[in-house]
Each structure stands twice: as C-alpha cells, then as structure tokens.
Amino acid sequence: VPRHRLSDEIEKIVQEHLKFDLVDDFNSNIWELLAADGEMKVYRRELEENGIVLDPLKAVHSVKGVTGHEVCKYFWDPAVRMEWEGTLDSSRMLEALSDDTLIFNQVHKRVWPAAQRDTCFWSHIRSVSKENKNDLDDWIVVNYSTTHDSAPIKEPMIRAWANVALICSTIILNRDKYADLSSVPRENLVCKITYVAQVNPGGWAPANVLRAVYKREYPKFLKRFTQYVMDKTKKLPILL
Numbered sequence: 555v556p557r558h559r560l561s562d563e564i565e566k567i568v569q570e571h572l573k574f575d576l577v578d579d580f581n582s583n584i585w586e587l588l589a590a591d592g593e594m595k596v597y598r599r600e601l602e603e604n605g606i607v608l609d610p611l612k613a614v615h616s617v618k619g620v621t622g623h624e625v626c627k628y629f630w631d632p633a634v635r636m637e638w639e640g641t642l643d644s645s646r647m648l649e650a651l652s653d654d655t656l657i658f659n660q661v662h663k664r665v666w667p668a669a670q671r672d673t674c675f676w677s678h679i680r681s682v683s684k685e686n687k688n689d690l691d692d693w694i695v696v697n698y699s700t701t702h703d704s705a706p707i708k709e710p711m712i713r714a715w716a717n718v719a720l721i722c723s724t725i726i727l728n729r730d731k732y733a734d735l736s737s738v739p740r741e742n743l744v745c746k747i748t749y750v751a752q753v754n755p756g757g758w759a760p761a762n763v764l765r766a767v768y769k770r771e772y773p774k775f776l777k778r779f780t781q782y783v784m785d786k787t788k789k790l791p792i793l794l
C-alpha cells in the first residue's frame with residue numbers, strides 16, 4: 555500500500571474507529587435516541603466544551619439490497635458527492651494522496667443565525683477482513699479533519715472540525731444456496747451500517763440552534779444517502 559505524509563495518522567484514527575465504533579453500548583444509558591425510522595436509529599450524547607456543543611452522534615441502520623462495499627464507495631466517491639449531499643454549497647476534492655485517500659474542502663449551507671462553516675478533511679476507504687473467512691469483508695470510510703494549503707481559513711467562514719466513520723457489514727441470506735457469491739440476488743443482501751460523527755462547529759453557535767440542526771439533518775442525511783445508494787445500485791451487478 556503506497557505510503558504518504560498522512561499514512562501514520564490515518565492508521566491511528568482508522569484503528570480507533572474499528573476498536574470503538576462497533577461496540578454495542580446502546581443498553582448503557584449514555585446514548586439518547588434522537589430519531590428512529592424503520593431500521594434506522596440515530597443516537598446522540600450531550601457533550602459541551604466551553605459552551606460549545608460537541609454532541610457525539612451514533613447511528614445504526616440496516617439496508618436491504620446493497621453491499622457494504624457499495625455503500626462505502628458512494629460515500630467516498632468525490633464524483634457523486636453533490637448528488638446525495640443536501641447540506642453543502644460546494645465540495646472540492648483538493649488532492650488524491652493515494653487510490654484510497656483523498657482530501658476534500660466542503661462549504662456547508664449557512665444555518666441562520668450562525669456563521670457559515672467549511673470543513674477540510676482527509677477521506678480514507680478500506681476493506682477490513684472478518685475473523686470468519688466465510689464472511690464478506692467489512693468496509694469503512696473515515697472522514698477526519700486536516701489542514702491543506704489549498705483550503706486557507708477565510709473569514710467570515712468558520713472552519714468546523716469533523717471525525718466521522720461509516721462502517722458497513724454485508725450479510726448474505728440463504729448463503730449456502732450460492733456457490734458463486736457474485737450471483738447472489740440483491741434481495742438476499744443486507745447491509746448493516748454504523749455511522750459515527752463527532753463535529754466541532756469551530757466557533758460559538760447557539761446550543762439550541764446546533765442541537766436542532768443535528769436533530770433535523772443527521773436522520774435526513776442517513777435516509778437520503780442510503781436511499782440514493784439503493785437507487786444507484788438496483789440495476790447494477792453487485793459489488794462485493
């Protein structure tokens with residue numbers, strides 16, 4: 555795997571996500587259910603630092619008819635970002651550090667009365683093999699804020715910081731019916747999605763405004779993005 559200036563940081567952050575995100579800590583009462591819609595459940599923890607809302611967010615979802623590779627690929631692919639993202643004014647891919655690591659600069663739609671935010675983050679995609687060799691690999695995308703010469707912080711824009719992971723497992727129903735996995739019909743696929751996001755809005759924003767944005771936008775984003783992947787893949791051969 556080609557190494558680059560961010561390889562060490564990426565390895566550290568990705569391993570942290572793989573170690574902590576899939577722990578089923580929902581029965582402890584640290585998570586508060588923010589929204590539920592069918593298989594999708596969105597939780598938050600209330601966390602503030604110097605009066606700034608940092609509420610960690612964790613969501614789980616189960617989507618029929620797609621693979622984890624497909625979900626992660628569409629989440630990572632710069633070419634389709636504006637097709638499913640509804641909260642951005644713009645998204646620019648600044649640099650490709652390798653074939654699995656890109657750097658983005660994104661401008662978020664302004665949320666009155668807060669100042670407009672932008673983000674600059676590396677986005678890394680990889681497969682993670684499972685203990686049971688019969689299982690399909692998991693797939694993960696991590697979006698983690700970084701700096702870049704082509705994304706200077708320019709007032710009045712405020713730089714927000716994000717640490718986000720999308721982790722997907724693929725389950726094949728009636729697995730023993732198929733010798734060749736690429737012939738599995740889509741109705742026998744279930745993708746288990748875990749999405750975690752920790753955002754620092756980067757400067758003061760009214761706590762009630764931020765919490766209202768989180769409550770409204772995260773469930774909408776997860777519903778819209780997963781529907782987008784189902785629509786894009788329904789007529790395509792499955793990507794394992």
Ligand SMILES: CCCCCc1ccc(-c2ccc(S(=O)(=O)CCO)cc2)cc1/C=C\c1ccccn1
Nearest residue numbers: 641665668671697714716718753755759771772775
């Ligand atoms: C006052 C409003 C400040 C906005 C703060 C904010 C900044 C960034 C981000 C954010 C959201 C999703 C990602 S991602 O999943 O990696 C996809 C990348 O295209 C990265 C960052 C969120 C939010 C705040 C809320 C919010 C929640 C879901 C959608 C939009 N805004």
